[in-house]
Amino acid sequence: MPPDPGSYEERYRLTSGVVLRLASGLLLVALGLVWQPPVISAASVILAIPVIFSALTIAFVMPAVITIARRMTAFRADYGGITLGVMPTSLAALHRPAIFIPWAEVEKIILYRAGSRRWRGNPTVQGISVHRRDGIASSVTGAASRAAYTISGWKLNHERLAAVTAAVAPSIPVIDAGSAGRAGEPIQ
Numbered sequence: 001m002p003p004d005p006g007s008y009e010e011r012y013r014l015t016s017g018v019v020l021r022l023a024s025g026l027l028l029v030a031l032g033l034v035w036q037p038p039v040i041s042a043a044s045v046i047l048a049i050p051v052i053f054s055a056l057t058i059a060f061v062m063p064a065v066i067t068i069a070r071r072m073t074a075f076r077a078d079y080g081g082i083t084l085g086v087m088p089t090s091l092a093a094l095h096r097p098a099i100f101i102p103w104a105e106v107e108k109i110i111l112y113r114a115g116s117r118r119w120r121g122n123p124t125v126q127g128i129s130v131h132r133r134d135g136i137a138s139s140v141t142g143a144a145s146r147a148a149y150t151i152s153g154w155k156l157n158h159e160r161l162a163a164v165t166a167a168v169a170p171s172i173p174v175i176d177a178g179s180a181g182r183a184g185e186p187i188q
Contacts, residue, residue: 007078008164012067012085012153022061028054064153073098074154075128077164082106082130084149099147103169107133110175111158125156 028050076083081102112127129148162174 005167006164007076008157008160009076009078010074010154010156011071012064012074014068015153022058022065024054024057026054026058029058068153075156077161077168079168082109084128084130084147101130101132101147103172105132106169106172107131108173108175109161109165110177111156111161112177124151125158126151128156 031047031051072085073083074085076085081100081104083098083100085098086096108131110129110131111125112129114124114126127148127150132147158174158176165172165174
């Protein structure tokens with residue numbers, strides 16, 4: 001079934017960075033629990049430090065794992081506007097709501113890439129910035145004139161975003177700010 005031309009949604013998912021951090025933390029904790037020195041020595045004290053750090057690493061990764069398990073929305077563009085999910089960095093932040101920006105408030109969308117096309121082919125989009133129109137009262141209390149997010153825990157399909165934007169809000173440009181030789185040109 002082809003995707004809806006007026007809707008595009010991405011959810012948080014397991015990425016290689018989260019998996020690597022979680023696996024290394026679990027491995028160090030398991031090593032610290034299994035290895036029993038006969039007496040307290042300098043080696044046991046030295047091993048306690050990585051175990052403590054790995055336990056902290058697991059504690060810091062847990063909000064991301066919970067977000068992925070709950071299948072929270074990371075990004076959505078539809079007929080109403082753009083929804084930007086917030087990747088929690090602590091357990092208390094799991095209750096932060098996503099930010100919704102109606103199309104009437106959007107002036108332009110800028111995508112930022114990880115590197116140059118000349119060196120890496122087609123680098124992935126690492127950031128998105130939604131610029132709001134001047135003079136429009138923001139629907140989000142205390143929100144700035146633009147919402148900029150680093151893409152972490154999900155991947156943005158810029159062709160799909162450009163297609164949805166062209167279908168539901170054709171006057172709003174989607175600008176690829178990170179492409180070598182074409183910076184600032186709309187990708188629609």
